[in-house]
Amino acid sequence: MRGTRLRVAAAATLALLGSALAQTSASVPAEAATTTSSTVNVTVNADEGLGTIPTTGYGLNSAVWDSSMNSASTQSLLQSANIGMLRYPGGSYGDIYNWQDNTAPGGYVAPGTDFDSFMGTVKKIGAQPILIANYGTGTPAEAAAWVQYANVTKGYGDKYWEIGNEVYGDGYYGSDWEANDRTDKSPTQYANDILAYSAAMKAVDPTIKIGAVLTLPGNWPDGVLASGDTSDWNHTVLSIAGSAIDFVIVHWYPSGTGASTALTEPAQLPGELQQLRDEIDKYEGARASSVGIAMTEMNSGVDEDTQPDALFAADSYFTALEQGVFTVDWWDTHNGPGTISTAPDGATDYDDWGVLSSGTCVGSTCEPAFNTPFPTYYALQMLSDVGRPGDLMVNAGTDQPLVAAHAVRQANGDLAVELVNKDPNNAYTVNLNYANYIPSTATPTVYTYGDEASSITSASTGTAASQTIAPYSIETVVLTPAANQFGSLSAPGTPSVSNITGTTATVSWGASTGGQVIRYEIENQDGTTSDRLAESTSNSVTLQNLVPNTIYTLNVLATDQSGKLSEPSDPVTFSTTSPPSSTxxxxxxxxxxxxxxxxxxxxxxxxxxxxxxxxxxxxxxxxxxxxxxxxxxxxxxxxxxxxxxxxxxxxxxxxxxxxxxxxxxxxxxxxxxxxxxxxxxxxxxxxxxxxxx
Known part of the structure; x- marks a missing residue:
């Protein structure tokens, strides 16, 4: 909610001031005094797979009020950051925007931001678009005409279509920032309209994916009932429109105050996303696994142009992707300044929610030159040093809450470990431990984004067993493998689970290819320790002696003739039922x-x-x-x-x-x-x- 209100104000700022005002580079204060703190233990289990990085994983928002959204310099910066998904036409503007004439009654639309120009940027940087069909002031026919133009007339092949933006913010629950011309603004009406939009749009192109607006559990208006309602927003929309939904849309702007609080909040995401997945499973039944989750807006909303927000981004992107989200789209490319303040490290924060400077001023305080990257840009750019689309995310754990850890098995066999130090004052010595991966003795390549730095640096430093991470910094340690530890078998197909009871469950998976499979191993994730539950020579097994009322997350691995394991399958999570009998x-x-x-x-x-x-x-x-x-x-x-x-x-x-x-x-x-x-x-x-x- 906070982000939405600021985004509307920022539109006017960019529109009226533009990038032609006097521009000065803000000076960066000296880093806080550094002391070396105690050691941190990080463990990576390369056989606990968390899924592959999607091609759409590293996303970003763009907006039609941004006159530079399609400039050559912006395109170059987005391409350098390997942005895989671009969202259009921009937050709340999605519910007032007319794609046919590039207008947004009640809002400003900059020249050169029309749909075809946007698609030129998408194609130039090699991304995919995610488009907001106008729900607030539009119609199913208008949305269908857009699909017709995009995918039939122009042949763009645009796959992902959201039906509206933050629709629950249209006043139905009291807060009113989102346009909605309908008399009935209830979740019931929205759900029925989803059915109409989906039918009209898929009649034109049945291959597109339709997304419905939901809210993350624990975030407003989750659990809120308006007068006369018997169920909240999520449960109502899913119960009525479930058959027409291909993915759900959530936005995440944590409500914590201050950098120290904001940097703890990525830890909320696994539980919130699992609870959302439970809701999807409840209403979608057998097709639930095919319904994706898209986080199409995210920002901490704290110290947005300084190091704390970059640390938040580095941790949050991988946390969300590890939970199966198929795109995380940061808000925003350019946004414009607001209230000037000072971040914990002494840097100036312009209250600009963009990753790139708009080059504008508030009074006598001006942002850096236009398109100067803010720290959040470098956090996004470093994601690709950790892993690229198709690489396998694996489990990493840390014993220090101020140091987050994420890991990726890259396609060439290298292992990348991202370390995020959220402590503004202390460096940490990180002891790196590995399960099911043997690093070579070669000195690792380490990519570093330091506090308020103007670039990402790389160097060969430290060892596979020990690294030192500076205060308020992001490091990615890339290790090469020792020889002869990987087999040629492919990862087994994504498992499915059926016939679940209190003590048993049947697990099935797709066959591994690339050689002769001697057996499959079914392992349960327990922190960074894997527990082998069963072995099988076929593509299915019934697990026995499970614990009632317990959550299990399984990977399947294939073993070849030499005893070497494949990469793990994508994970599958399920809960056993209550015991069949009890006292x-x-x-x-x-x-x-x-x-x-x-x-x-x-x-x-x-x-x-x-x-x-x-x-x-x-x-x-x-x-x-x-x-x-x-x-x-x-x-x-x-x-x-x-x-x-x-x-x-x-x-x-x-x-x-x-x-x-x-x-x-x-x-x-x-x-x-x-x-x-x-x-x-x-x-x-x-x-x-x-x-x-």
Whole structure:
């Protein structure tokens, strides 16, 4: 929401001031005093695959009010950053923009920003477009005509089409920044309109992909009900329009205050995206795995033109892509300055949400010369030093919250490890450890983007076992492999899971190619440690002795005749069900939620043959972003993510064989995801559990 309001203001700034005003280069203050801190241990498991980097993964927004969006210098900079997806016509402008005459009533459209000019930039830099069909002031017929022009008349082959931008911000829930001419602005109306837009657009080109606007769990207006509604935005849209949706659209502007808070927020993404995937799975059924997630706007909104936002970007892009998001599109290319402030490292922040300077001024304070890259640009540029489309992301873990780590197995066998030091004052010695990868003794190549630097540098330095990372910097360590550790087999096809019970599940996958497969190994990710669950000589296996109410993330690897493993398959995540039988039963129900809080009602029943006099109910929250914040009908205590509720004197008795039930509950608080606990136990016994929300 904050980003949207600033983007509208920035449009006027760029339109009125342009790049012709006097331009000065802002001086960069000296770096804060540096001291070497304790060591950090980073472990990379090269056999725990997190999926391949999509061709559309490294994305960026462009906007029709930006007169330089298609300039040769801008194109050159985007090409150098290997931008793989460009979004058009620009945020909230998507709901007022008429592609046919390049106008946006109520907003400014710069010359030279029409659709064909935009597509010229897309083709020049080798990217793909993602286009916002006008929902707010447009019609299905207008959107279909755009598909006709783009893919039939011009033959552009534009694949990805969003239906509107941040539609929930049209006043229906109170906040009103998004244009919507409809009388009915409810999620029900939007969902029904998705069906109409999809039908009209796919009648022209059935190969296109239609995206619907959703919100990330834990982010407004998730969980909010307007008057008369029985379900929130996401659940309503998915339940009605699920059959017409090829991907869902979310925007992410964390709400934290200050750089130190913003730099912790990428850790929220795995839980939020998994909860979103759970919602998709609930409504999409068998086709759920084919429904993609696109994060078409992202920015921390904190110290936007300085090092903290670059560190946020470096961490957030890979965090989102590792969770299966197929594009992350940073807001914005050029945006224009706002309120001037000073970042923690002393650098001037212009409150400009672009990766490139607009060269404009606020009073007597001017940005650097037009198209000067801000630190966020270099963060995006370094993504390609870590991995290119088709390279395999693998699991990396760190024991220091101020140092993030991500890793990629590159196509040539090299292993790249991205390290992000979020500490403004301290350097760290990083001890690098590897599972299922043997680096050579050659000195690694290290790419570095230092605090407020004007370029990315590279050097051969350190060892495969140890690197030093400076304060507020991004480093990418590229290691070559020792010889003879890789086989010729391809990664097995993406696994699917069926026939899930409390203790068993059937896993199937596509065959590995490139040689003779001796066997397949099915491994479960446990941090950066892999647990082998089974082996198979066929393309399917039924796993036994699984733990009820437990989340599993599996990779399949193929073994060749020499005993060498293939790369891991893409991961698949599933949850086992409650135990088929137990001596207790629990119903866990979310009765209300409002974005940063929720209410849980828990009903417990003794289904065993013996009565219970005094009980303890225990569970563990799946995410660090949720806490128990006080409850009723029990004594509630919490330690980390572990929660315990103990009986009161008046409700301690549970009759045998379901003779009675006790209801308890609590108020939860969340700063992101608030997934329900998987296993709930009564007096140490895992109960048969049902969930509802």
């Amino acid at each position: 207790c039963a629990v119903d866990y129900q979310i009765t209300d939620s409002w974005g940063n809080g929720f209410i849980a009602s828990v009903t417990l029943t003794d289904t065993g043959p013996s009565a219970i006099d005094g009980w303890s109910l225990t569970f563990t929250f799946p995410d660090t972003t949720e806490t128990e914040n006080g409850g009723w009908n029990a004594t509630w205590t919490e330690s980390g993510q572990f929660v315990e509720a103990t009986s009161q004197s008046w409700n301690a008795q549970l009759a045998a064989n379901g003779g009675n039930s006790q209801n308890i509950g609590f108020v939860g608080a969340n700063t992101g995801a608030y997934r329900s606990p998987t296993a709930i136990s009564l007096n140490g016994t895992v109960c048969t559990t049902t969930y509802s929300s």
